[in-house]
Amino acid sequence: MKIRRRRQTQEVKVPKQAKPVRQEFKQNRAAGGSVKDKLVIYRDLHIQAWFCSLLRLGKTPFASAITIAVLAISIALAGSFQLLLINVQQIAGNLETSAQISLFLRENINENRANILADTLRKNPAIESVQVISKEQGRILFKTFGNFGAAIDMLDENPLPVVLEIMPKNTLDDKGQIATMVNTLKQRQEVGYVRMDMEWLQRLKAIMAVARRLFVVLNALLGFAVLFIIGNTIRLELNNRQEEIMITKLVGATNGFIATPFVYTGFWIGFFAGVLAWFIVALLMVSLRIPVEVLSSNYNGNFHLLFLSVGDSIKLIFISALLGMLGSCLVLFNQLKNTNPQ
Amino acid sequence: MLKFDNVCKRYPQTGDVLRGVSFHLQRGEIAFLTGHSGAGKSTLLKLIALMERCNSGEICLDGQKLSHVKNNQIPYLRRKMGFIFQDYKLLHDRTIFENVALPLVIAGYGHQETTRKVRAILDKVGLSGKEHKFPLALSGGEQQRVGIARAVVNKPPIIIADEPTGNLDPELSEEIMHLFEGFQQVGVTVLIASHDIALIERMRHRVLKLEHGQLFAG
Numbered sequence: 291m292k293i294r295r296r297r298q299t300q301e302v303k304v305p306k307q308a309k310p311v312r313q314e315f316k317q318n319r320a321a322g323g324s325v326k327d328k329l330v331i332y333r334d335l336h337i338q339a340w341f342c343s344l345l346r347l348g349k350t351p352f353a354s355a356i357t358i359a360v361l362a363i364s365i366a367l368a369g370s371f372q373l374l375l376i377n378v379q380q381i382a383g384n385l386e387t388s389a390q391i392s393l394f395l396r397e398n399i400n401e402n403r404a405n406i407l408a409d410t411l412r413k414n415p416a417i418e419s420v421q422v423i424s425k426e427q428g429r430i431l432f433k434t435f436g437n438f439g440a441a442i443d444m445l446d447e448n449p450l451p452v453v454l455e456i457m458p459k460n461t462l463d464d465k466g467q468i469a470t471m472v473n474t475l476k477q478r479q480e481v482g483y484v485r486m487d488m489e490w491l492q493r494l495k496a497i498m499a500v501a502r503r504l505f506v507v508l509n510a511l512l513g514f515a516v517l518f519i520i521g522n523t524i525r526l527e528l529n530n531r532q533e534e535i536m537i538t539k540l541v542g543a544t545n546g547f548i549a550t551p552f553v554y555t556g557f558w559i560g561f562f563a564g565v566l567a568w569f570i571v572a573l574l575m576v577s578l579r580i581p582v583e584v585l586s587s588n589y590n591g592n593f594h595l596l597f598l599s600v601g602d603s604i605k606l607i608f609i610s611a612l613l614g615m616l617g618s619c620l621v622l623f624n625q626l627k628n629t630n631p632q
Numbered sequence: 633m634l635k636f637d638n639v640c641k642r643y644p645q646t647g648d649v650l651r652g653v654s655f656h657l658q659r660g661e662i663a664f665l666t667g668h669s670g671a672g673k674s675t676l677l678k679l680i681a682l683m684e685r686c687n688s689g690e691i692c693l694d695g696q697k698l699s700h701v702k703n704n705q706i707p708y709l710r711r712k713m714g715f716i717f718q719d720y721k722l723l724h725d726r727t728i729f730e731n732v733a734l735p736l737v738i739a740g741y742g743h744q745e746t747t748r749k750v751r752a753i754l755d756k757v758g759l760s761g762k763e764h765k766f767p768l769a770l771s772g773g774e775q776q777r778v779g780i781a782r783a784v785v786n787k788p789p790i791i792i793a794d795e796p797t798g799n800l801d802p803e804l805s806e807e808i809m810h811l812f813e814g815f816q817q818v819g820v821t822v823l824i825a826s827h828d829i830a831l832i833e834r835m836r837h838r839v840l841k842l843e844h845g846q847l848f849a850g
Contacts, residue, residue, distance in 0.1 A: 331742045537721050540681065541782070542711035543738045544704075631683050 336550065343554035354559070357523050361516055361563035365610050366570035368512040369598065371505040373571065377596050378501070382494055391468075393454040393475060394483040401425070404452040407480055416459055416471060423453040451482060513613060516563075520556050520617030527555065528625050536631040545626040553618050560614020564607035571598060571606075633659045633790060633821040634680065639689035641675050641845075649675045650686070651845040657823060659789070662816045664832045665825040667842030673825045676842065677794055680823075681715065682706045694789055711739055714783030718795035720775045722767040728754070728778050729763035735786040753781045757811060773804040780811060790821040797828055805831055 347354045395404055401424050408420045423431070428450035432442055442448070456475075458468055468486070476484050528535065538548055575597050586593040598606065634657040641650040649672045657663055667673050678684040679691060682698060691698040694712055701709055714735075722731050729750055736746040754760050757777040767775055776796060783791055791812070797805035805828065812822045826832060832839060841848045 327742060328740065331740055334743065335737070533721075534723055537723060538734065538738070539707070540710060540715050540721075541735045541738055542707045542709075542786075544707040547707075547738055631681070 339551040340554045340557075343551045344558050346551075347555065347558055357519070358559055358562045358566060361519055361559065361610070362566035362570060364512045364515050364519070365563055365567035365606065366574070368509045369567055369571045369606055370574060371508060372602075373575070373596070373598060375498075375502060375505055378498060380596055381593055382491070382498060391456040391458065391472060391475065392485045393456060393481050394485065395452045395454065395480050396482040397451055399452060399480050401452055403480065404454065407478070408454055411454070411456065416467070418457040418459045420457075421455040423455060425450050425452060428453060513609075516560070516610065516613045517617040517620060520559055520614050521621040523559060524552050524556055524618040525621045525625060527552065528621070528629070532629065535626070535629050539629075540631050545623070548626055549619075549622040552622055553615050556614040556616075556618030557611050558614070560611040560617070561607060563614070564610030567610065568598070568603055568606055633657050633661070633694060634823065635690075635692040636676075637690045637692070639679065639686045639691060641672070641679060641684065642687050649845050650679075650842075652689070653842075653845075653847045654689075655840055655847060657790075657821050659821055660816055660819040661838065662812060662822045662824070662835075663838040663840055664835070665823060665840045665842065666827055666829070666832060668827070671842040672845045673842055674794065677792055677823075677825055680792055681713065682709060707738075711735065711786060712788050712790065714786070714788040714791040716776075716779050716783045716791065716793035716796045718798040720767070720779040722775060722778055722782075724767050727764050727766055728759065728770070731767065731778055732763075732781045732785050735782060739786055749785055750781075753785045756814075757781045772799050773801075773807070776800060776804075776808060777811070780808065784815060784820070788820070790823070791815060793822065793824045793826075795826055796824060797826065797831065802831070806834075809835055 395407075399407075401422070404422050404424075408422050411417055411420045425448045429442055429448050432450065442450075458471065472484055472486055475481055535548055575595060579595055582593075582595045636653050636655050639650055639653045640648065642648050653672075653676065655663075665673055665676065675684065679686050679698075680693065682701060685699070693709070696709065698709075723734070726734075732750045732754060733746050736749055741749070750763070751760065754763055757780055759774060759777055759781065762770065762774070767778060770778065776799070780796070783793075793812070797808055800808065809831065812824065816822055
């Protein structure tokens with residue numbers, strides 16, 4: 291006997307006059323209250339999620355620490371690349387001002403003739419200054435800045451030529467103008483060999499452009515790694531809390547509501563990884579400082595190791611926290627859509 | 633309030649689970665849904681909760697056609713229903729208060745209003761003073777009352793209970809049933825899936841009997 295329509299028998303207790311459903315029942319989309327109240331509630335909800343996700347991380351200290359350490363190393367690598375670039379750029383900046391031309395005069399040219407040549411060159415409007423480095427001065431420089439001093443002493447005669455160090459005017463930025471000058475200098479009969487520091491500076495600049503591009507690509511890759519590591523961590527967390535998510539969904543939670551604490555979990559992981567990464571980079575810098583100072587003094591340079599500025603440090607931590615949130619969003623939207631109560 | 637019109641549900645593996653099920657529950661009505669296991673009780677409840685969609689026919693809840701409800705609207709629809717489960721489905725890492733407050737927090741109630749409502753409903757189910765305990769510190773009957781409190785705290789117009797007394801002794805079951813009758817008094821529709829025949833007969837409410845996916849009596 292299949293009953294298609296509802297049939298009320300006498301036994302069935304149906305209140306003759308069921309009370310009308312109270313207005314409150316209709317409030318299913320959101321609770322009442324002014325816009326301001328709702329904003330306050332919304333803010334409180336986020337503050338709570340923010341703290342709860344932090345506490346939850348603390349509940350599994352070992353797992354959280356491992357994740358954060360892995361991320362911190364990736365972020366520290368990216369930070370170190372950046373720092374390396376900043377420092378190499380600093381060296382390049384120091385060298386930029388020393389775009390000088392060295393004229394190695396022929397062996398038979400003595401100091402007097404060199405001085406005459408220097409005076410002639412000083413009249414050239416394109417030349418800022420000319421410095422004569424005599425054979426003896428050359429020998430002393432050689433002994434001070436190289437390890438060949440002893441070798442030179444062993445020779446009977448000083449083999450070094452007289453050198454004229456020419457500093458072109460700064461207005462000669464154009465590579466062509468300097469090249470023309472170099473060509474005219476080369477044609478002088480006193481000149482044996484012309485070396486231009488610009489050439490290797492140009493090469494250094496080109497190498498740095500390559501390095502910069504390489505670091506951008508590497509940093510992007512590391513950023514993706516961070517994104518995916520955090521995404522995976524959040525995915526595992528979602529799996530662990532599957533039951534809770536299903537219950538919350540049955541009680542009427544939207545995906546956004548469920549996602550909020552997980553996004554904050556991503557934020558915290560990223561934040562702590564950023565802070566730890568900063569310390570790793572700092573440690574790296576401290577360990578490099580002394581050898582770099584030694585190297586710098588060897589090159590007579592006033593080069594000091596630059597560390598991440600306050601702005602850069604904040605940027606590092608901010609970016610890693612942001613990556614944390616993005617990484618969790620990446621997983622959450624797909625995963626929550628597919629997690630449905632059974 | 634709740635209207636099934638010729639509803640069919642078919643699973644690819646098991647074939648037809650519900651065949652042409654039609655019934656209509658009025659506002660403020662209590663009904664039992666019975667049947668052997670595998671008769672389609674759970675499927676019917678899942679269709680109401682929109683955990684599943686029916687293959688044909690139409691389900692109407694509070695004047696809203698469920699087939700027209702988009703996936704992103706499901707959460708808002710579920711706030712109109714209170715679900716009660718045989719295994720209570722409480723969150724064990726949260727206190728009784730937090731468990732019961734969950735639907736209110738989700739619906740966006742403020743702290744004060746939430747506290748007031750939760751206190752009131754806990755008082756009603758006889759659990760006042762236990763709000764800071766954790767679910768596992770409570771007996772089965774108490775846990776189920778927490779589940780009921782959570783289901784009704786947001787005052788939904790319909791309560792769906794899946795074997796709510798399945799894990800409880802007869803005395804506790806009776807108590808729980810009286811709670812449901814209390815909600816009925818204020819105009820809430822209650823649908824209870826149960827196979828506790830003795831209890832059903834004692835309560836003398838409307839009975840919807842499912843057999844092999846078809847509805848008998850009611």
